[in-house]
Amino acid sequence: MEDSDKQSELEMSPQQMRQLASKAADILIERIGAMDSAKAWDGEFREILAREFDGPPPENGRVAEEVLEQVARDVLPYGAQLDHPRFFGFVPSSPTWPGILADFLASGFNINTCSWLVSSGTSHLELVVIDWIRNWIGYPESAGGLMTSGGSAASVEAIVAAREAAGHPSRPVIYMSNQSHSALIRAALIAGVRREHIRLIDTDDRFQMDVSALRRQISEDKANGLHVVAVCANAGTTSTGSIDPLIALADYCESEDIWLHVDAAYGGFALLTDDGKVKLEGINRADSIGIDAHKWFFQPFEAGALIVKNGQHLNNAFAIRHDALQDTIWGANHPNFSDRGLQLSRSPRALKIWMSVQIFGLAPFRAAIQRGLDLANRAAAYVESSPVLELITPVSLGIVCFRVNDGREDEQSLDEINRKVLAHLFWDELAFVSSTTLKGKFSLRMCILNHTTTWDDVQRTLDLVVLNGSKALTPI
Numbered sequence: 260m261e262d263s264d265k266q267s268e269l270e271m272s273p274q275q276m277r278q279l280a281s282k283a284a285d286i287l288i289e290r291i292g293a294m295d296s297a298k299a300w301d302g303e304f305r306e307i308l309a310r311e312f313d314g315p316p317p318e319n320g321r322v323a324e325e326v327l328e329q330v331a332r333d334v335l336p337y338g339a340q341l342d343h344p345r346f347f348g349f350v351p352s353s354p355t356w357p358g359i360l361a362d363f364l365a366s367g368f369n370i371n372t373c374s375w376l377v378s379s380g381t382s383h384l385e386l387v388v389i390d391w392i393r394n395w396i397g398y399p400e401s402a403g404g405l406m407t408s409g410g411s412a413a414s415v416e417a418i419v420a421a422r423e424a425a426g427h428p429s430r431p432v433i434y435m436s437n438q439s440h441s442a443l444i445r446a447a448l449i450a451g452v453r454r455e456h457i458r459l460i461d462t463d464d465r466f467q468m469d470v471s472a473l474r475r476q477i478s479e480d481k482a483n484g485l486h487v488v489a490v491c492a493n494a495g496t497t498s499t500g501s502i503d504p505l506i507a508l509a510d511y512c513e514s515e516d517i518w519l520h521v522d523a524a525y526g527g528f529a530l531l532t533d534d535g536k537v538k539l540e541g542i543n544r545a546d547s548i549g550i551d552a553h554k555w556f557f558q559p560f561e562a563g564a565l566i567v568k569n570g571q572h573l574n575n576a577f578a579i580r581h582d583a584l585q586d587t588i589w590g591a592n593h594p595n596f597s598d599r600g601l602q603l604s605r606s607p608r609a610l611k612i613w614m615s616v617q618i619f620g621l622a623p624f625r626a627a628i629q630r631g632l633d634l635a636n637r638a639a640a641y642v643e644s645s646p647v648l649e650l651i652t653p654v655s656l657g658i659v660c661f662r663v664n665d666g667r668e669d670e671q672s673l674d675e676i677n678r679k680v681l682a683h684l685f686w687d688e689l690a691f692v693s694s695t696t697l698k699g700k701f702s703l704r705m706c707i708l709n710h711t712t713t714w715d716d717v718q719r720t721l722d723l724v725v726l727n728g729s730k731a732l733t734p735i
Contacts, residue, residue, distance in 0.1 A: 299688065300348075342709065347693070358559050378607065386594065409551055420575070434476065435468075492522070502526070509541050528550065563608075573600065627710035
């Protein structure tokens with residue numbers, strides 16, 4: 260028998276596949292069940308990991324179960340447990356089980372949602388999910404979009420679309436607040452905006468973009484021969500959850516014919532709640548919006564989306580005909596998502612959203628988002644009632660910024676005290692809390708989005724802050 264006629268050595272028997280899949284599922288289910296008693300963060304030094312994993316690849320394989328156990332024991336636990344109920348750092352992510360299974364199925368079917376020919380089924384589900392998001396935003400039927408890896412890719416695609424809509428000017432300039440995510444700065448650089456022409460506009464005491472300062476800067480730049488590509492607003496900054504004045508920005512951008520992009524990566528799904536609709540009023544007037552389902556819509560990474568009010572702008576910017584893809588004439592007049600963004604090879608990211616909503620219904624998602632808003636408000640009330648804590652900025656979209664401050668310490672001492680408190684929290688391992696700096700003040704920061712988080716989780720974390728803060732303060 261010729262070697263080419265033999266069975267591939269990269270295949271497994273059905274029994275082996277079932278055994279491995281069952282073991283992997285057991286590992287995940289046990290992890291989820293034990294989450295409350297586990298650490299919210301764990302890490303290992305590189306030299307330790309290097310001793311375990313460095314070296315050339317093995318020429319011959321190992322026992323599959325042993326490899327699976329090694330990964331579950333020595334690789335995956337070392338990092339932020341973003342779905343832990345007391346992980347309050349950065350922007351947590353707590354995926355649903357149907358979303359996890361959707362990714363498993365998508366990998367098994369080896370789907371590439373690049374064109375209608377290659378994957379009409381998942382392409383259609385992406386149309387469905389994008390239309391759901393379009394409706395939640397309040398966009399017209401002319402809107403279109405695509406799923407992305409996350410806010411970084413969505414920002415690049417939005418700014419490239421804005422650049423093309425502006426006529427691809429030779430001296431582009433772009434604007435955002437000084438609270439904007441670094442992904443927007445990186446996206447502007449990728450789109451060809453010189454670093455010195457990326458304007459970071461000052462914010463007010465609530466960390467919202469100063470529209471008057473924006474107007475002055477744009478007027479000055481136009482007078483100097485620069486061409487405005489876009490204004491980038493925030494619908495939930497990473498530091499404070501603050502929301503830029505969307506209505507005022509939309510009024511100004513419409514009057515000046517300027518593309519308005521809104522970074523709603525984590526905060527956008529608050530639109531599903533009545534409270535969120537009020538807070539995000541005016542977002543439907545933006546030209547484009549980036550939003551991440553792997554944040555406040557409880558999906559596994561990666562599940563971002565970009566929605567553009569006039570969907571044709573994406574095709575204008577990204578559609579390129581290629582001879583090797585000419586067979587996509589099958590499905591002509593059907594959408595090919597590779598024509599809407601930077602990726603040709605694309606996982607079916609909409610599948611996990613669609614499956615999760617079909618299995619649970621939308622109501623539990625809406626309730627879970629509202630729960631995060633309510634818990635953050637309760638946390639703010641706790642802070643304001645404590646004699647040793649200070650609320651630094653009003654709670655917004657699930658984020659609470661505060662610090663230890665009993666009113667007796669100077670700013671330098673407060674900075675040192677709160678850094679010590681954060682270090683104690685880190686090593687205590689009950690919870691994970693991150694920090695930010697607001698107008699020169701070192702601030703503790705809790706982002707409360709996880710659908711499994713309870714008030715007990717929040718209160719225990721705040722109690723620990725008070726305990727460590729009281730010890731760190733100067734004795735009376």
